[in-house]
Every structure is written in structure tokens, then in C-alpha cells.
Amino acid sequence: MTGELSPIDKAKFVAAKRAADFVEDGMRVGLGTGSTAAWLVRCLGEMVRDEGLKIRGVPTSTRTARLARDVGIEVISLDEARWLDLTIDGADEFDGDLNLIKGGGGALLQEKIVATASDQMVVIADIGKEVETLGAFPLPVEVIPFGWQTTQALIEETLISMDVLGRSATLRMNGETPFITDEGNHILDLHLNRIGNPRQMALVINQMPGVVENGLFIDICDTVVIGYGDGRVELRDINDGTVEHDRLDFVESDNLFTDLAD
Numbered sequence: 001m002t003g004e005l006s007p008i009d010k011a012k013f014v015a016a017k018r019a020a021d022f023v024e025d026g027m028r029v030g031l032g033t034g035s036t037a038a039w040l041v042r043c044l045g046e047m048v049r050d051e052g053l054k055i056r057g058v059p060t061s062t063r064t065a066r067l068a069r070d071v072g073i074e075v076i077s078l079d080e081a082r083w084l085d086l087t088i089d090g091a092d093e094f095d096g097d098l099n100l101i102k103g104g105g106g107a108l109l110q111e112k113i114v115a116t117a118s119d120q121m122v123v124i125a126d127i128g129k130e131v132e133t134l135g136a137f138p139l140p141v142e143v144i145p146f147g148w149q150t151t152q153a154l155i156e157e158t159l160i161s162m163d164v165l166g167r168s169a170t171l172r173m174n175g176e177t178p179f180i181t182d183e184g185n186h187i188l189d190l191h192l193n194r195i196g197n198p199r200q201m202a203l204v205i206n207q208m209p210g211v212v213e214n215g216l217f218i219d220i221c222d223t224v225v226i227g228y229g230d231g232r233v234e235l236r237d238i239n240d241g242t243v244e245h246d247r248l249d250f251v252e253s254d255n256l257f258t259d260l261a262d
């Protein structure tokens with residue numbers, strides 16, 4: 001089964017597998033959304049099953065909640081947890097300051113609430129997600145459905161006044177109909193190419209009526225665990241500036257690969 005995985009999937013897997021080491025008995029853990037976070041949930045499920053790890057997970061989407069329950073993780077709501085020890089999640093882009101673009105999977109609102117309510121946020125990503133400047137990945141913005149076209153026009157006008165490179169905001173679709181988030185909202189994807197000042201951009205966007213939240217995560221992520229297709233892993237911590245290198249063995253994880261293929 002291992003041979004059928006692409007190098008990117010292997011990179012995502014090793015990042016997730018290494019990040020699972022951050023999870024300790026008794027922790028309340030925020031569980032991210034997306035394909036990399038799904039690997040993490042599977043790894044944690046294996047640790048619950050085989051090692052008796054006791055954790056309570058707060059999922060950031062209905063998809064993740066379903067997977068977490070399927071693999072045997074106890075799921076609680078954020079209001080039950082109130083505060084989390086750790087959140088582990090994927091990202092669409094990260095820069096040298098560990099600022100992020102998230103929301104490619106449409107779960108940015110819950111992801112930001114959960115990460116912000118955590119003592120520590122660990123991002124797991126394949127090396128392809130690292131960028132010098134954020135913005136090549138379209139920036140997701142969650143907007144309420146009421147008057148979304150007016151909100152879109154307001155965002156576009158503001159981007160023009162800010163003189164940013166790309167200026168179009170497109171409604172995310174799910175086939176023929178607009179994509180609907182877990183909170184019943186829409187997503188506008190902002191095609192910016194380059195976000196010179198992500199902190200300012202995040203503040204400006206969130207001030208607009210109709211906008212619920214944007215996918216820029218500024219000063220939220222503490223550590224990034226970067227996976228490579230050959231099993232190498234690099235850990236960077238923004239707080240103490242440490243960089244650590246590791247390598248993971250694919251063979252020991254054959255069960256997980258088999259599970260995913262099933």
C-alpha cells in the first residue's frame with residue numbers, strides 16, 4: 001500500500017505522524033481539517049487504540065468530527081473543553097514568521113476559534129506549503145449569505161484602494177451551487193497573488209460588514225512540522241527559534257496506509 005502513495009501524501013503523513021508526538025495523556029486537543037489533519041486524526045486514533053492514549057478532541061469541522069469518532073477518539077465541543085492544551089492543523093501556506101493562509105477546506109472559522117483557544121498551535125504541512133510571501137494561494141474569507149454580492153463588491157473596492165496586485169474575489173462553488181460552510185456561510189476566495197502586509201490585510205477585511213472571518217492566521221501558530229516525501233521531517237518553533245530534524249520510517253505505519261486506501 002505504501003508504494004501507492006504520492007510523495008506529497010507521504011510528506012503529509014510524516015508531518016502528521018511526527019506532530020502526534022506532541023500529544024500527551026489527558027490533553028484536550030483541537031483537531032484540524034483537511035487531508036494532512038486527517039492523517040493526524042488517524043495517527044491519534046491508532047495511539048488511542050494501541051497505546052491506551054486518553055485524550056478529548058475538539059474537531060474543527062463535521063468531517064473531522066466524523067473521522068475522529070470513527071477512529072475511537074472521544075469528541076467534545078469547544079464549550080465543553082473551554083480551553084485546549086494543543087491544536088494541530090494543516091495550512092495552505094506558511095511563511096517564515098509562521099503566519100498562515102488557511103481555509104482551503106472551508107473550515108477557517110472553526111479552525112481559527114479553536115486554534116486561538118489553545119495554549120499551543122502546531123501546523124503540519126508538506127514542504128510545498130512554505131512561501132516567502134503569503135498570497136499565491138487565494139485567501140478564503142467567510143461571509144454571511146445575506147448580501148454576499150454587496151460584500152464581494154465592498155471587498156474588491158477596498159482591495160483597489162489598497163493598491164494590491166490581484167483584486168478579484170470569487171464565490172467558492174460546490175458544483176453548481178455555492179459552497180456552504182459548517183456555519184451556513186459562503187466563502188469568497190480573494191486572488192491577491194501577494195499579501196505584503198498580512199496583519200493589515202486581516203484587520204481591514206474583518207472590519208467589513210458581512211465578513212465573518214478571514215483565513216489569515218497571524219501570530220497564532222507556534223510550531224510547524226514540515227514533511228518531505230522521503231520521510232524527512234523538520235520542526236521549527238517560532239518562540240525559541242529552534243529547528244530540529246528527524247526522519248520517519250514508513251514501514252511501521254503500514255496499517256494507516258492500508259486504512260486510508262480502504
Ligand SMILES: O=C(CO)[C@H](O)[C@H](O)COP(=O)(O)O
Pocket residue numbers: 032033034035036037089090091092101102103104105106107108111
Ligand atoms: O485550512 C484548511 C481547511 O480549512 C486545511 O488545513 C488546509 O486547506 C490544508 O489542507 P490539506 O492538508 O488538505 O492540504
